[in-house]
Structures are given as C-alpha cells and as structure tokens.
Amino acid sequence: MRTFHSETHRLHFPQAELSGGQFVTPYERPSRVEYVLNRLAERGFPKVEAPGAVDVAPIRAMCDAGYLEFLETAWEQWKAEGMEGEIIAASFPARRMQIARPPRNIDGKAGYYALASETAITRGTWEAAQGSAACAQAATRAVIGGDRAAFALCRPPGHHATADMYGGYCFINNAALAADQFRASGAAKVAVLDIDFHHGNGTQDILYDRGDVFFASLHGAPEDAFPYFLGYADETGTGAGEGATANYPMAPGTAYDLWSGALDDALARIRAFGAEALVVSLGVDAYKDDPISFFKLDSPDFMDAGRRIATLNLPTVFCMEGGYAIEAVGVNAVNVLEGFEGA
Numbered sequence: 001m002r003t004f005h006s007e008t009h010r011l012h013f014p015q016a017e018l019s020g021g022q023f024v025t026p027y028e029r030p031s032r033v034e035y036v037l038n039r040l041a042e043r044g045f046p047k048v049e050a051p052g053a054v055d056v057a058p059i060r061a062m063c064d065a066g067y068l069e070f071l072e073t074a075w076e077q078w079k080a081e082g083m084e085g086e087i088i089a090a091s092f093p094a095r096r097m098q099i100a101r102p103p104r105n106i107d108g109k110a111g112y113y114a115l116a117s118e119t120a121i122t123r124g125t126w127e128a129a130q131g132s133a134a135c136a137q138a139a140t141r142a143v144i145g146g147d148r149a150a151f152a153l154c155r156p157p158g159h160h161a162t163a164d165m166y167g168g169y170c171f172i173n174n175a176a177l178a179a180d181q182f183r184a185s186g187a188a189k190v191a192v193l194d195i196d197f198h199h200g201n202g203t204q205d206i207l208y209d210r211g212d213v214f215f216a217s218l219h220g221a222p223e224d225a226f227p228y229f230l231g232y233a234d235e236t237g238t239g240a241g242e243g244a245t246a247n248y249p250m251a252p253g254t255a256y257d258l259w260s261g262a263l264d265d266a267l268a269r270i271r272a273f274g275a276e277a278l279v280v281s282l283g284v285d286a287y288k289d290d291p292i293s294f295f296k297l298d299s300p301d302f303m304d305a306g307r308r309i310a311t312l313n314l315p316t317v318f319c320m321e322g323g324y325a326i327e328a329v330g331v332n333a334v335n336v337l338e339g340f341e342g343a
Helices: 007-011 031-042 056-062 065-080 106-113 125-144 174-184 201-207 256-273 299-310 326-342
Strands: 002-004 017-019 022-024 149-152 190-194 213-220 245-250 277-282 316-320
Touching: 002 125, 007 125, 031 326, 056 065, 056 125, 056 174, 065 106, 065 125, 125 149, 125 174, 125 316, 149 326, 174 190, 174 201, 174 213, 174 277, 174 316, 190 201, 190 256, 201 213, 201 245, 213 256, 245 256, 256 299, 277 326, 299 326, 316 326
Parallel strands: 002 149, 149 316, 190 213, 190 277, 213 245, 277 316
Antiparallel strands: 017 022
C-alpha cells in the first residue's frame, strides 16, 4: 500500500490549545506524523511519496467561498489588525444571533467560521491544510488508477471541517474531498466510513442531503463527547440523502466487542448501499489510553478492524484523522493498514 505525505504539515503547529480550562500543547501536533512514518518504515511499507500540488478546484466546489477566503487571508488580517499570538476564536454566533452576515473584524470573523475554540490558526495553517488535502487527492488518484488501497497521511486532519467551518483541528474535509473525487471518476456510489472516536460532524454535514455517498460513523455518544451537537442515531439524512447516514454513538467504556459489532453493522449497510469505492476516516483515538477519548480498544483490535474493512473488497482510501496517545498512534494506525492488507 502506497502512502502519501506532505512535509507542509509542519507549518501548522499552534503553541496552545484550550483544554480543561488551561492552555496546553495541542494534542494534534506534528510529532504524531513522525510516529506513523516510523512505524510504516519498521513494517516494510513502500517509501512514502509526496502528493504533488493540490488541485484547488474541487476544494472550491465543495467549500463556501467566504470560508476559503477567510482561511487564505486570516493570518495576514490578524497581524494587520495588530493582534498578537495565534488566532483563537473567542466569540461565536449563538442561538438567536445573526448568522448570515460575517463580521469585518478578524476576531469576530474567526468566531463566525469556527465551530470550536480549541483549534488555533497560525502563519502556516492554510498551506498545511492544502498539503493535507493534496495527500487525500494523490491517494485517491492512485486507487482510481488501479491500486487496491492507498493511505493519505493527512495532517491537519479533516473530518470535523464543514463546507464553511473549521474546528476539531480540521480545516478542509479530506474524506469528503476523496469521496467527490471517486464520484467524479465514475463511481456511481461511494461510502465514507469514519472510525475516529469523535463523530465526523463535518463529513456528515457536507453529505447529509446526498444519496450518492453513504456516511457511517462510530463514535463517542454526543451527550458525552466532542463535537457534542451532532452524531445521534436518529440522524439519518435528509431529502435525497434520507437513509444514507448511519451513526453509531457509544457510551464511555465501550470495548471492542460492542465497537466491532457496530463496525460489522456499518459494513453491512455499506454493502447494501452498493458502494463502488470506500473512504475510511482513519482515526485511532478509540484506543484505551487516548487522552481525549473514552473507548477501550487495544492495539490488536485495530488490526482486526482492518481485516473486517477489507471484507468489503472495495477500492479504498484511508485518510488519517485523530489519535492522540502519541507513542501508540503509529502502531494503531499501521495495524489497521496491515490488517486490511493481510485479509
């Protein structure tokens, strides 16, 4: 399995994240990638490839124009208005406030386009986000070209990003971008399977009214886990997309027996849907020692999950998402890939 990775990810390294009432070093940090790269090399995967230039046209087709302009210009505007430090949203359009008119002031604009305040923007964030999207595009091209599967080692991740909001460490939704790329290549139906501990709210939001892409997410129950406000089991799609969303919210302490049952059900739904290609949002923060999750999967469980996913026998792109037990993230992510390849 080929892996695509961009060194531009290093340009996005916020120095602070608001967590538990304190500013801490972000859980989503560049060293996560190093552990994955090292494990890929240890396990004999092919040499990692650079993705090439990003194709911005599909990103512009998927995302709100004002949102993309914000991402492109936010840092310059922040500095031009005399702000110090990094961009951290501090004010949000809440219930009964205006949501149709973004502010001119960069502080207000950041809150308008943010869905959570833990995600900071730095000088290199936009370039890193484009490099991450380029990885997803390159991996999808490889699979369209005949590879059984490919791994997009995306950073920053993408599944929390909507067409017009960032947050949860995400800016461009790589999984949705890959799904659209499969569709543009001729696949009549595509599935996105999100196994990250946190609900793929951005992916669901983008795909919710579409009947050509099936979305399934296994995640911590929104009553208890970020992003809190989406991911309930009764969210099944709307309009043409009715029935094309399947959410599997699970309680604190969920272990692999229950989690794998949800996975099997999601895989059965994908088969019944008739998907011709698969995108996997590969988060490994369901791991038992992850600092910001509450599931209890162990490293061998991720190997078995990969084997189960392989039974779909579909052209598959894996897009890296979360996983914050830093020293285990490489083992767990590569276990999924090895399980898939060995099936």
